[in-house]
Amino acid sequence: MRLLIAEDDKLHRSFLEGVSRDTLPELDELITAADGEDAIAAFGASDFDSVVLDLQMPKVTGVEVAKSIWARKPHTKILFWSNYTEEAYIRGITKIVPPEAVYGYILKSAPEEQLKLALQGVFIAEQCVIDREVRSVQQRAGDRLSGLSELEFEALVDLCLGLTDKAIAARRHVSLRGAQSRLQHLYQKLGLEKGDLPAGPWGPSFNSRTRAISLALSQGILNADALRREEKNLQDWLSSQGE
Amino acid sequence: MRLLIAEDDKLHRSFLEGVSRDTLPELDELITAADGEDAIAAFGASDFDSVVLDLQMPKVTGVEVAKSIWARKPHTKILFWSNYTEEAYIRGITKIVPPEAVYGYILKSAPEEQLKLALQGVFIAEQCVIDREVRSVQQRAGDRLSGLSELEFEALVDLCLGLTDKAIAARRHVSLRGAQSRLQHLYQKLGLEKGDLPAGPWGPSFNSRTRAISLALSQGILNADALRREEKNLQDWLSSQGE
């Protein structure tokens, strides 16, 4: 068994390394990487069947690392080890996990015992181990009523990137009104009712467009990291339009 | 010497505790807290002259803890120990540090040696120890040209909370046009030039209002935590208006 660990925080990395050595008797080799780029490079340089990924890393996100890994070897077992249950990450993961892959998702705040169980569960027993909290977010995202549909999520991303209605329409290949329609549905789902706030004598308190961003951020549906990532996609699209 | 350590991450907390014991020979007592609330409670319950604070903590931010501490005992020595150099935090700190206080700011990514020096520097030698990276952000924020003025920063906060121009005007006691003017200056400072992006044939790509938020987030001027905090202030103000 050959294990790759990618984690930027020094302490967490060495802690994880120690626990892995104690918990996985069949361990033949263990390599660590301090950021996403290194992780991808290391994975290409050697032959791993198991990987532990922190999600929040400099340069390249854990999600992107996973995508690159699974694209090359879909049967690689991956355990995600992260601080938060950001919906953006969870969405990203469930979208890229291949059907045959074994993976797990555990929080750093979990007790050491749970980490050990997850390591053994995913890498030895080959079962999917998903933290309870993460699971609940995952379900909520999949639920049509409380969660956002994929289309609405796209709209949210574009909105947060600062695009205009027209630009959203162009990017997603719908009419102007279509884009606006998606936005309206989004507003509703986020809990942005028109008469929600008792507008004072100085008019309505909230601008729907910006308030939506605020709500999405505070609800953890998006975060600054996810935005930076999407910004890249946007730039790619923009330059492809310029041709 | 009596030291209080506030840090939510288990590993970092025990690591910091160990280093402190090794580095500070005059240490009489050491108490740890796992979140902001606990930290404030602990500080009230005993008598500390030195505090180490993580900035990103559940419930109550390190900045708020510092505010509460300095409000009671302005001569308390505080060392901030954080992951990032978020401008929002740095702004918050420089705004609340009393003239007589000794404090330091060091990053978690710094080598252990630097942490030791910072501990000794702040708590024993009573000098201000500010990490080089942090210092540069601090200066940029204070600079009138590249940084945002206090007024523009306020506007940014209101903008990110989702307020309308009218609401911003009311909240900040200026005319509607005044609020808009602040926003325009803000747009400029953030690098949002009108012809910046070669608007495609489908019109201007960016909505200034939302694009400004996007830029502020990706530049780390604001973060989700800061927003959640400001949201509280906003709610207070809103309810005070209702009366």
Add this chain to the structure above:
DNA sequence: AGCAAATTTGCGGAGACCCGCAAACGTGTT
């Protein structure tokens, strides 16, 4: 005091946005 820079304000118009109403679709279910 005196000057320069920053900030605020009014006016006004072009454009963007929000959204109710109503009519097509598409997909999957019964």
Add this chain to the structure above:
DNA sequence: AACACGTTTGCGGGTCTCCGCAAATTTGCT
């Protein structure tokens, strides 16, 4: 086929936003 549900689209009007121009005001510094 008939039906429900989600999504898309056009239209139209009311509102909000953006911003150039110009003048009044405040602030900071010498």
